[in-house]
Amino acid sequence: MTEAGELLVLGWDFRGASGKLREGVAFTAEDVREGLRRLLGHGFVSETVIVSTCHRSEIYGVAGGQDAGDELARFVSEWRGLEPGLLEGAGFRRFGPDAARHLFRVASGLDSMALGESEVLGQVRQALSIAREAGSSRTVLHRLFESAVRTGKRVRTETEIGVHPLSVASIGVELANKVFGDLSERTLLLLGAGETGSLFARHALEAGARRLKVASRTLEHAAALAERVSGETVPWESVARELPTADVVIGTTASPQPVVLRDDVEAAMRQRRGRPMFFLDLAMPPDIDPDVRSIYNVFAYDLDGLEEVAEENRRRRVREVPRVEEILEEELQRFLIWFGNLSVVPTVTALRQRLEEIRDGELGRVPAAERERLRPLFDSIVARLLHEPMRRLKSETDAARKLERVEAIRHLFDLDRDE
Amino acid sequence: MHLLGWVAVLFYAAAEALAIRSLVRPKGFGAAPALVVAGLVAQFADLQLVGRKLGSVPYRTLGGSMALFGWMLGLAYLVLVLRHRERAIGPFLIPLLLAFSLLGVLLPSRAPAAPGTRGSLFAFHVTFAILADAAFALSFVLSILYLIQNRQIRRGRTGVLFSRLPSLEVIGRMNRTSVTIGLVVLSLSVALGMAWAHRVWNGRVDAKLVWAFLTLSVYGLLLWMDRRGWEGPRVALLSIVGFVLVLFSYTFVNLFLSQEHVFR
Secondary structure (H helix, E strand, O other): OEOOEEEEEEEEEOOOOOHHHHHHOOOOHHHHHHHHHHHHHHOOEEEEEEEEOOOEEEEEEEEOOOOHHHHHHHHHHHHHOOOHHHHHHHOEEEEHHHHHHHHHHHHHOOOOOOOOOOHHHHHHHHHHHHHHHHOOOOHHHHHHHHHHHHHHHHHHHHOOOOOOOOOHHHHHHHHHHHHHOOHHHOEEEEEOOOHHHHHHHHHHHHOOOOEEEEEOOOHHHHHHHHHHOOOEEEOHHHHHHHHHHOOEEEEOOOOOOOOEOHHHHHHHHHHOOOOOEEEEEOOOOOOEOHHHHHOOOEEEEEHHHHHHHHHHHHHHHHHHHHHHHHHHHHHHHHHHHHHHHOOHHHHHHHHHHHHHHHHHHHHHOOOHHHHHHHHHHHHHHHHHHHHHHHHHHHHOOOHHHHHHHHHHHHHHOOOOOOO | OOHHHHHHHHHHHHHHHHHHHHHHOOOOOOHHHHHHHHHHHHHHHHHHHHHHHHOOOOOOOHHHHHHHHHHHHHHHHHHHHHHHOOHHHHHHHHHHHHHHHHHHHHOOOOOOOOOOOOOHHHHHHHHHHHHHHHHHHHHHHHHHHHHHHHHHHHHOOOOHHHHHOOOHHHHHHHHHHHHHHHHHHHHHHHHHHHHHHHHHOOOOOOHHHHHHHHHHHHHHHHHHHHHOOOOOHHHHHHHHHHHHHHHHHHHHHHHHHOOOOOOO
């Protein structure tokens, strides 16, 4: 523990906690605000931030010692009405540098279910923003979370951990993007309006697709999905007629027979004057005749092929982990050095040295004969300048406010310059 | 001795090294275009010195025309980087730039003054011809990139090249623009050349002219095919064939077939 306090995190994630327990500790934004308010009220942490996503709930704090971990656990158990033993067994606790490292890993996507995913970075950022509004994140956690967000950003720009998609739908969208460049001007024809169809439609919209047509054997299903994605409904019997205008066709039906046949595609390609067509078959058994891929300028993928790509991408992400960890340790060290310096004694020493440097610099400009005569006067000025701020700093009882002031002095006098 | 020409070659080599590195890691590419600019400045100064000795733009020698070609390729590359922010083309285009600039300093650049090869008509004829060839070279590189990306997409290889190279649509569009520029500029060059030949050679037909018409036909066919359903790999292949014709015209035709386009 440093003079600035002990960092700690108490959390439950997809590894240790069952879905039911995670539901118990899942916090909405409103829950988070309430939790922060209550935690500050209890007083066993001087600062606190709560991170809550689908896969994890974590409470970060700055406290006087590791005992605060028990108090935090008790608090969560009472607040959420969960049995203490159950919470304890399924969760984890980290202290000091390990707590900081944990947050950096979370922000970098190393701790995510889908390695390297970037959504979590936004969630970490949002957790900080809620805590700032609630006034529960101050000097230490503010710096910790900002450092974690910076690490997360660096990791994603300097490595390929988040580059290669992992889900078949996003792989399909990425492949289509590499054929057409921009999906916003392309027409997508979605065959089937079930769960896979909706999932794909969501991915496609996120990737910029704007023109979606939906066809389903049950017209109402097609109409419902089309309405949700601001698309157009196509009657099932007209699928073949719609092919020439479709750039991307996605099969997601439960049909036992292929819905799109080679002859239909050949006819469509003639009408399209050879402009490329892209088929994504997410259905099992296939919706699209596998033979279509031998037609000139037709790109076609089935579920097996896409899953192979997903597996390869997963391996690519794993290969990036050592580089991510290098960046993470570099940023963590920066934070820990700053945190270590964030105490009254080293700050007073550094400030005294800075003032003495200024004193010596000024004395150096005075003729040698005068220098010894003036030195006591200069010494007295330095001592008097230091006296009051130091007295106030040492007598401050609010831990978070004390750290804010130490940080202000370090910043205003540029005391971290040499590091 | 082309001291500045060699300096340019070194700059291009360094730019290529950086460009290749950028394929492996997305960062660290920034300096490559700057190095190309430095190379272009050095090469321009070298061309100036050679030109001053010859008393004209240094296209009348094989070395000079190679260097000039390399220089125009470099310009084309910069335009592409600035306009499309398209870094992926660098590692593939800079080697051409490097090769031609190297030939420019290695091949002879002293030439006897051919009769009548002065005047702005002739200068524009040659400059346009070289610019057209640079545009075709660009199209050649883009076509190779197209074929590579096409293969990656078909096989679902979503690796480094896949993510660094632009989409087929974008490469195709850039290729179309390059070929169009090449066609227009080459047509102008041929027209100016014919006007000049009419005045100086009294209408003699040179093998190079026949070759230029052949090149024009191939690239014209390419643009036509592009609209008639052959868009895609077939057009890319045809562009590669077109560039082979250009290279052939630059080397074999100049050296052995042409009576009037001889650079020695």
